[in-house]
Every structure is written in C-alpha cells, then in structure tokens.
Amino acid sequence: MVKFFRTIRKKLAAENKIPAYFRYAIGEIILVVIGILIALQINNWNQKRIENNVLWGYLNNISVNIQNDLDQASDLNFVLDQLANNTPRFWRLRSKPHFTLTDYKNTQDHINTLFGLQTFEPNTSGFETLKTTGYMGKLQNTDMETLLFFYYDLAKQIKDQRENDKAFLTDILMENNKTDWGFSYEEMYLAERDSTVFMEIKDKYQKMINAPTYDAAVVNHSFNYFLPSKLELNFIGKSIMSLIETQQLQASRQTMRSVMLYKTDFTDVGKEAVVMNGIVPKSIAVFTNSNNGFDQLKFEGNEDYLEFTIQPDLQWAAGMFVVDSLGRNLRASKDFRDFKKISVELKGDKGGEKLQLALKDKFDPDDGTESRADITLSTKWQTYTFDLRKNFPTANLKNLHQLAGFVVQDLKGMTFYVRNIQFLKD
Structure with missing residues (x-):
C-alpha cells in the first residue's frame, strides 16, 4: 500500500502537477493521522475493556465475601434470638423449688449458648484488595462506592460490638470462677448423664446460677439487640450484590433512600x-x-x-x-x-x-x-x-x-x- 502511494506521488511530481501533489500529500497525511487515531481508539477501547473486566473481577470477589458475611450474621442472629426468647424460661427454672435434671439440662444449655457466643468476623479481603490496586478510583461518585463504604463501616461496628460483648462475658465468667461453688466443671458435665452426680451438686448449682454475675450476663442477652444491625447489613449487602450481578454502578433511588433511612435514628426526630x-x-x-x-x-x-x-x-x-x-x-x-x-x-x-x-x-x-x-x-x-x-x-x-x-x-x-x-x- 505504501509503495502504491509513493508511485502516485512520483508521477504527480514528474508531471509538474505541484498543486495536485500537495493536495495529495496533505490527504495522505490526514489518512495516516486518522489511521493512527483509529488504532489509538481501538487500543484505548481494548484497554478499558481489560480494566473493566478486572474491576468486575474484584467486585465479584467482594460479592462472595458479602454473602459469607450475611450467612454468618444470620447464624449469629438465630442464636441471639434463641437466647432472648429462652431468657424468661431460664429465670423461671433457676428459682424452682423442685429443680429437676431436665431443668438442669435446660439451664445449662442456655448458659453454654450464652458463654459460647461467637464474634462477628467480616471478610474484608476483597474490599481491601480493591482499595490497594487503585481501581477504587473507578467507582468515585457512584452509588457502588457509597454502598461499599456504608457496608464495611457497619460491618466494623458490628465486629467491635460483638468483641465488646465477648469481653464482657469473659470478664463475668472469670469473676464467677473466683468463687468456689463446691463442684467442678467435670461434675457439671457428668451431672447431665448421671442422676447421682446431679443430686449431689443440684443445690450448689442453683445457688451459682442465681448469683449476680449470671444476672448481668443473662439480662444483657435477654433481647436481640443485633437484629436491626443484621437487617441493615443484609439490605446494604444484598443491594451491593444485586448491582454486581447486573454490572451496574448506580442503584435505584428507592434503594438509596432506604439505605439513608437505615442511617437515621428516629428516637430524636419523631417517635411516631x-x-x-x-x-x-x-x-x-x-x-x-x-x-x-x-x-x-x-x-x-x-x-x-x-x-x-x-x-x-x-x-x-x-x-x-x-x-x-x-x-x-x-x-x-x-x-x-x-x-x-x-x-x-x-x-x-x-x-x-x-x-x-x-x-x-x-x-x-x-x-x-x-x-x-x-x-x-x-x-x-x-x-x-x-x-x-x-x-x-x-x-x-x-x-x-x-x-x-x-x-x-x-x-x-x-x-x-x-x-x-x-x-x-x-
């Protein structure tokens, strides 16, 4: 092709057609420039396509992390619900004048569930990777960016709260262990299977679970304070996952309005x-x-x-x-x-x-x-x-x-x- 254009230029120059020669030369330059621009455009488009694929790859990893978080939050909410709803029975059973082996098993189940509560550990690996790669800038001023920061701020708040609760329960357990109640953990374990052991420790055990230290632990979990946070985390998390699934960066107005409502505490602005x-x-x-x-x-x-x-x-x-x-x-x-x-x-x-x-x-x-x-x-x-x-x-x-x-x-x-x-x- 280049040889073809060179031949035309030589012919025009030989025939002394200077104006035509210049017009042709300018046209050739324009064609070359257009070719370069097209090549650059194709290269830019290809580069953007590659970067776009990488971005959604990072976001897909975040979606997997969020689903794991929501599953973990759902499991935790179930246990906290169980504790809250079983608390009245615990109060009733611990003070029964005729405390039976079945009562013992039920109160022990409540206590074991209470002190075995797990913390909340959100998986932030995908989000942290996104921030360190520089791809976070591609989400600037989008609903996706807003939702991601809302979600991980809330996840951290839940994590901190659960760690505080765990520390609170650990302190109570340590305080309770300072008192010699007249039986060992081994006897507590055996009492569920051996009625003789149960009868030996029954009165001492009832005295222990009526102690003020247990009151503080049970009262603190007699309601499921976690549910509102779980609902908010679930809503924001699912909103993010839905955007990622459809490869959208902007959410509906209704979604963003609902998110903002979650951020509002109506206690002060109106109790209606x-x-x-x-x-x-x-x-x-x-x-x-x-x-x-x-x-x-x-x-x-x-x-x-x-x-x-x-x-x-x-x-x-x-x-x-x-x-x-x-x-x-x-x-x-x-x-x-x-x-x-x-x-x-x-x-x-x-x-x-x-x-x-x-x-x-x-x-x-x-x-x-x-x-x-x-x-x-x-x-x-x-x-x-x-x-x-x-x-x-x-x-x-x-x-x-x-x-x-x-x-x-x-x-x-x-x-x-x-x-x-x-x-x-x-």
Whole structure:
C-alpha cells in the first residue's frame, strides 16, 4: 500500500502537477493521522475493556465475601434470638423449688449458648484488595462506592460490638470462677448423664446460677439487640450484590433512600414511626414467638417491606415491635398520649389471612389478655387505621412498650408483609 502511494506521488511530481501533489500529500497525511487515531481508539477501547473486566473481577470477589458475611450474621442472629426468647424460661427454672435434671439440662444449655457466643468476623479481603490496586478510583461518585463504604463501616461496628460483648462475658465468667461453688466443671458435665452426680451438686448449682454475675450476663442477652444491625447489613449487602450481578454502578433511588433511612435514628426526630418502608428505626426491636418457640415464625427484611412466615399447626404466633431497652430496662416504654391513631400497611401472600393487632404497656402481662384489633388481609397493600383508646383500652399510652404486635391463630400457617406502621396525631 505504501509503495502504491509513493508511485502516485512520483508521477504527480514528474508531471509538474505541484498543486495536485500537495493536495495529495496533505490527504495522505490526514489518512495516516486518522489511521493512527483509529488504532489509538481501538487500543484505548481494548484497554478499558481489560480494566473493566478486572474491576468486575474484584467486585465479584467482594460479592462472595458479602454473602459469607450475611450467612454468618444470620447464624449469629438465630442464636441471639434463641437466647432472648429462652431468657424468661431460664429465670423461671433457676428459682424452682423442685429443680429437676431436665431443668438442669435446660439451664445449662442456655448458659453454654450464652458463654459460647461467637464474634462477628467480616471478610474484608476483597474490599481491601480493591482499595490497594487503585481501581477504587473507578467507582468515585457512584452509588457502588457509597454502598461499599456504608457496608464495611457497619460491618466494623458490628465486629467491635460483638468483641465488646465477648469481653464482657469473659470478664463475668472469670469473676464467677473466683468463687468456689463446691463442684467442678467435670461434675457439671457428668451431672447431665448421671442422676447421682446431679443430686449431689443440684443445690450448689442453683445457688451459682442465681448469683449476680449470671444476672448481668443473662439480662444483657435477654433481647436481640443485633437484629436491626443484621437487617441493615443484609439490605446494604444484598443491594451491593444485586448491582454486581447486573454490572451496574448506580442503584435505584428507592434503594438509596432506604439505605439513608437505615442511617437515621428516629428516637430524636419523631417517635411516631415504627416501620417506614420496611425500615425499622434503631430505637425499635423486633421479636418473634409462638407456643412452640420463636423459631416457628420466620422474620426477614426485604427492600421496602418486612416478611413474616408462620409455620402451620401452631396455636398462636406473634411478631412484636417493642421499644428497644438497650440492656438498661427489660420493658422500656415511651409516652404516646399525644397520639390518637395507629395505621398499619399490610398485605397477605394469598389473601384472606386473618390476624390481630395488639399493643401493650410496660405493665401488661404476657398472657394474651391485651386488647386486639382484627384484620383480614388481601393480596394488595392496604392501610388499616385504628383508634388507640377505643381499640386498645388495656394499653396505657403513657408507658407503651409493645408499639405493635401481630398475633396469628391460624393452624394452616401463613405469610404476611408489613411496609409501614405509624402513630398519628389526627
């Protein structure tokens, strides 16, 4: 090709066609420049493609790390739920005048679970690698960047909190071991299998589990303070994983709005919100229970709603939103006398599901005698509004503890969804 152009130039020069020669030379230069630019463009495009593949490779590693974190958080939440729901039984059993071997096994199971609690160890290897390679700069000013920093900041907070709790329990155990209770760990182990050993240590063992040191440990885990953090970690983590799966760097407005709601503590800005678009404020704790234990009712957080799935063949099951005590008060409460109504936005999985809305003050017994309002669900979101004083006369609004509780007495089981719960002044 070069030889061909050279031949044309020589011919034009030989024929003394200077203007044509220059026009041709300029054209040839332009063609060469265009060729170089095209080559550079192709090279740049190829380089960007390579860098893009590397970036998503790093992000895919982060996605795997996050999934492992969420699995770990789910396991931890299950154990903390178990401890919280079994605490009343522990209080009851430890003071029984006729303490049996079965009681011993149940209290020991609670104590072993309590002091065997694991810490939370998020896998940050993928994120740290991304930061050290310089590829983090390619995420600048994107939702992906925001979500990643939110996620790993929260993961560190959870890790620090769990380590503090572990240290707290270790200190209590060391303090307890300073006292000679009159039996050894070996005898405690044998007592579960040998009734004779159990009878020998029974009274001494009951004295130990009634000691103030055990009170502090059990009280601190008589509620599942971890659940709000678990829901937030789950939501942000799944949002990141979804973006990575679709290779998107920008999330939906709804996703980012929900993330910002998780970052808000509604304790100071207004106590009327119990659930906002599926987000539970940090000042609210969620509990589940049934006649067969807490694990018969599955509670999950989704993008903009909460899901409760109740197993069949239960006499009753309940999902409860209570004022979070943060370990200071087992039945913390708030004053809701300024409010007139409560509205709940719900829907059922199949439609026709029947449940009851219940409110309790801090002094109401947990025996099902509280006032309740009946609700029948449809498959579409519906808002149900109730008068606080007419529908819930047993709940003293000055000391409201359970801000909303959904009670189900359906032997068939069901799934229902909660999007908003709000107290209204008008």
